[in-house]
Amino acid sequence: MLTIRDEQMRAFAAVMLDGFVDRTVARVAREHPVRHAAMGTDATRALVKRGIARAGTYGIEETGAVGAFIDAMITIHPEFEMQKGMEDVLEILKDRDVSDEARMQLVGERLASHAAE
Numbered sequence: 001m002l003t004i005r006d007e008q009m010r011a012f013a014a015v016m017l018d019g020f021v022d023r024t025v026a027r028v029a030r031e032h033p034v035r036h037a038a039m040g041t042d043a044t045r046a047l048v049k050r051g052i053a054r055a056g057t058y059g060i061e062e063t064g065a066v067g068a069f070i071d072a073m074i075t076i077h078p079e080f081e082m083q084k085g086m087e088d089v090l091e092i093l094k095d096r097d098v099s100d101e102a103r104m105q106l107v108g109e110r111l112a113s114h115a116a117e
Contacts (some may be wrong), residue, residue: 017052020063024048024070047073050062058093058103068108074110085114105107 036044041071051070055061060069071085081090091099092098092106 018065021048021052024067027067028070028074031071033072047078050078059096060093060100060103063101065104068104072107072111080111081107090115091116 009062025041025048026045028048029041039047048070052066053068053072055069060066077083080086081093089107090111092103092110095103098106
């Protein structure tokens with residue numbers, strides 16, 4: 001029988017988190033080259049880590065949804081959901097009865113609607 005100790009699980013989780021951060025920074029550099037160039041890699045990495053933590057405060061943990069949350073931070077504002085007029089976006093983020101992916105889909109639609117106004 002295989003036993004995985006808590007410290008082994010933490011180490012495994014840290015490696016997985018580091019990999020996600022690396023992949024997300026690379027994706028930001030590829031998909032948002034102007035913003036990435038303006039920020040630099042270190043600041044982009046810090047923003048990605050903040051984004052993971054902030055998404056987690058809303059219970060958003062699925063990788064695709066976290067990536068969408070980080071994209072909103074990059075394209076709208078680092079604290080997009082706290083900006084004036086974004087109360088509806090904040091309410092969607094707080095609704096834990098809806099899946100992570102569905103919430104971020106709704107957030108994307110609301111952000112697009114706000115941009116069109």
